[in-house]
Every structure is written in C-alpha cells, then in structure tokens.
Amino acid sequence: MTIFYFTLKRSFANLANLIFLTAAPIACIFLPAGEGWPPLAYGYAYFGIVILFVAIRLAQIMMEDRVKGILKRLSVAPVRYFSYLGQHLLAYAVILILQSAVVVLGGWIAGQELHRPWALFALYVSFSFAALAMALAWISVFRSKDAAFLFYMSLIVLAALLGGIILPLEIFPDLLRRIAVILPTFWFAEGLKSIASAQPFADNVRINATLCLYALVFLVLGSTRRMQ
C-alpha cells in the first residue's frame, strides 16, 4: 500500500489542495439556509460543487505522473496498473469520505437542519465516487494538465447550474429539465430534495444506486492506460 500512503501525502503537499481539502468543507458547514430553496442549507448543496472540484484536483496527481513520465517508469516496475489506479482511487475516496464526514458531523454539531444525517452522508459518499470517476475519465482524455482543469471547471459550473445545485430546476424550460437528468448533479440535487422532504428510503437507495452506476461507467471509461 505504498502508493496509497504516498498519494495521501501528495494530496496534502500542495497548499491550494490543503486549503480546499480542509477549509472549503468547514466553510460549507456555516453557510446559511435558504427560504424554500435549496432544500438544505446552501453549504450542503454547494458542497457538491466542492466535491467535484476536489475530485479533479486530486485526479490531477495521476495526470502529473503521466506527464512527468512516472507512469512509463512504473510500467517496468513490478506494480500492476490496476494496483496503481486502485490505490490512488482508494486514497482519494478516503479523503472525500472524510470530508463528507466532517461536513455532516460538523453540521450536526453546529445545529444545522440535516433531516437525515446518515442518508446525507451516504449521498455525499455516492456522489464523491461518481465525481472521482468522472474526473478520472476526464483526465484520461487530455494530455495537458492545465487544459484538463480549465475545461473541467467550466463543465462543473455548467453541470451544477443545469443539475439544479445553483438554481432550482423548476425555473428551467421543459427541454432543459429533461436533459438535466443525464447529469450526475441532477441526481445529487434530487437526493438532497429526497432527504429534505423525507421521501421513502427506497427513493434514496435508487438515487444512490444511480450515482454508483455513474461511478462505474466513468471508471470503466477512464481506466484505460495512457502512457503519455
């Protein structure tokens, strides 16, 4: 598990990463609640955007390895590519799960109205997996780290907007509302709505399962090995 521990260290080595991984979740806890919308406090909706952003920042570590030629050197080392990928993803998942736990626990301690904290935590975990897999698939397409990051930022904002995280979906035209179902952010927003409106447990399971399906799809697409 050397790669796993080393990846954890590298994730916090960068100052920008350190700030996003520690300060951003804590800031989300203290954002106020809206009136009627969003279903939970603003911070708990925007934390989805933070997850997307953190996922691409973490996945860029793997892209750095590819750009610097470390992946080529690893290919002749006794380390299988799936082991390398798995340990990296495990490290990132641990970070995101811890963040989610901090946000939920912090909100519970701070007295935020979370309705169903466990369901919220499960939603954040599922969405983290989907975000990580999406970031992995994204970086597998690009050669340049900066280009990948910049385009992904635009994508995050668009997905958050169309998915109903930043603005309620009801204000959008019918066609955009239908198209929004394709986005993982839509399912995240639906999950928040389901938790806040105390929908049946099966509904939460359906939403979490869909997010996990997203994670699987993007993981399969992004797991192709690119040497450069």
Next chain:
Amino acid sequence: MSLRTERTWLANGWRLLHFGFLTYLWIGFDDAENTFILLLLLFLLTSLRWRFELPAAFLLPDILICVLYFPYTSVSYYALALPIFEWAQRGRWPFSLLVFVALGFVPFFSGWLLWYFALALFVGFFLDRYARNLEQWKKEADEQRKARQELERVKAELLEVQRSVSKQAELTERYRIARQLHDHLGHDLTGASLALQAHAYAEDPEEAKSLLQEVKSRLERSTHSLRETVHDATPVAPIGVENLERALLHFQEIDVSLRKSGDLLSVAAYQWSLLEACLKEALTNIVRHSDATAAEVTVQVAGAIVRLLVQDDGTPRENNAQSESGSGLRSLNMRARALGGSLSTSADNGFLLVCVLPLEQEG
C-alpha cells in the same frame, strides 16, 4: 489504421449513434427518470464490452434488462437493437435473428422498430464481413511478402554460390597450371641449369659434348612442355568481353559498335554473365520499342568499377514507356543490386542503359 482499430471505430460509432437515438426517444417521448436508469445500465454494459474482451454471451444481461423494462417503457424495445448489432458483428447473426422474436411481445406494431432491428442486423453483418475480408487480404499480403522475401534470399544465395564457384574454378585452374609447371618445366630447367654448370668444369671433351646435348634436350622438352601448358590453359570457349563481341556478332537488326577500355581481365566471370544479360536485354528493348537504326556499346573498366553503357540513336519517347521497367530489366536490376552495383535506364534521348558493378579488390 490497423484492422482492429478501424473495425473498433466503426462499431463504436454505431454504438454511440444507437445511444444517441435512445436518448432522443427518451427525451422526446418518455421523460421518466427510471428510463434513464435503463439507458445508464445499458451504457455501463456497453462500456465494459468496449473496455474488456468479453464473450458474446455477455449480451444476455443487456437483453434481460431490456425485457425487465418492457412493461415500463417502449424505449426498451428499441434498446434490443444493440444486442442484435453486437451478435451480428461477431458473426453470430442467428442469435441476432432470435431477438427478432421480441417483436411478437410488442403491444404495439411499429414498422420503425422492425426497420431499426433490420438496420442493426445489416450494419453488424456488414462490419463482420468487412473485418473478415480485411483479415483475409492481410493474410494474403503477408504470405506474398514472405514468398518474395524467400525468393530474394534464394536469389542472393545463388549469386553468392555463383561467385564462390567462379573463384573456386579459378583457384583450381591456377593450381593445375602451377603443378604442371613444377612437375615438368621446373625439373627440366633445373636439370639444364645443373648440366650447364657441370659443363663449365668438364675437362673431357666427350663428356662436355654429352652435357651440352643433355642441356639441349632438356631445353627442348621444357619448351614443348611450356607450349603445351599454355595451349591447355587457353580456353576454347569465349570468355569475358569475347562473349559480348560474340553476342553483337549475331545481332544483325541494327548497327552496333563496341568500344572497350581499361583492364577487362579484372572483371570476374560472374560479372561478365550479368553484363552480357544486360546487353542482350538492352538490344532486345531497342529493337522492340525504339525507332533506332544504330547503337553504341561501351565497356569501361576504371578504378574499382566496370561500366556498361548502351545508347541508341532513337527519338525520345513521350510517355516514357521504356522507363517503366519490364520484368526483364527489373530482374537484372535486382541482380545488379545483389552484386553491389546498379542498373538504370533512360528514354529521354533515345534508349540509354547503364550498368555499373564494383570490381573485386585483390588481397
């Protein structure tokens, strides 16, 4: 683009179009969230098939999922087109036809659905045939390439053997001449020399006369032996440039002049055979394709090369047909290259053939 890459691109293109169509159906006519989950599941299975080499039986989960969604959405019927395509493009089109049975369970009759199934079957079948044909052509090309390489190898070996035999024959003949000179000429000359030395010390006139007679007879035998050796060593059949001269002697179609320069004896026998073949080919081409009335043949030995030039006085050819070498010139070109030389032709100013071969260096 490799065979597998091209086939993969086409198949992936069809799969993306298929999912685009299903998405259009879902957005346009059935916007239930659960239908999207169907599409996501099918997309996951397709991604797994794209990423890993999975057996054809892995299409059964696709069909199972579509069948489970039959009561909820009509998009699931159209989704069956993908297994039809996948089986057809793997060469298992009878299984694809089985999926057509699902049309019997459709609560509504749709000509579009039948057409879409048929289209998927056709595209898959076409891809399969295309891939098989490409593989067949590739195999044939590989076999031809192997046969060509084998042929070139045999040619090179034959040329090497020819060179080796020529050298061996030369060495054997030199040994025979050396032995003959040693066995006969050498002994007689040595005997004559000793007799002359003895004659210088002879006091008896009779003895002196006898010694002189012996010297004379030995010298006569030596001369006879030398004449015989030279006569035996001189070849009866024409060799070297004499072959070219004999070939030109029998060529009556146009006037041909021969110029030679340099040490023609330094050209090896196997090189003369190639030069003779080049000359004959050039003269044949001139007679067949040219309006020339005369030609000049030049054989030059200069430095480390021997050069044969054949130039006629014909008119330049417009379409340059001669320069697109026939099989004869191509074969001679390959033989020349195998000997480290070159053969080139030109039709810009009548027909010109130039063959250059490197000479073997002594020592």
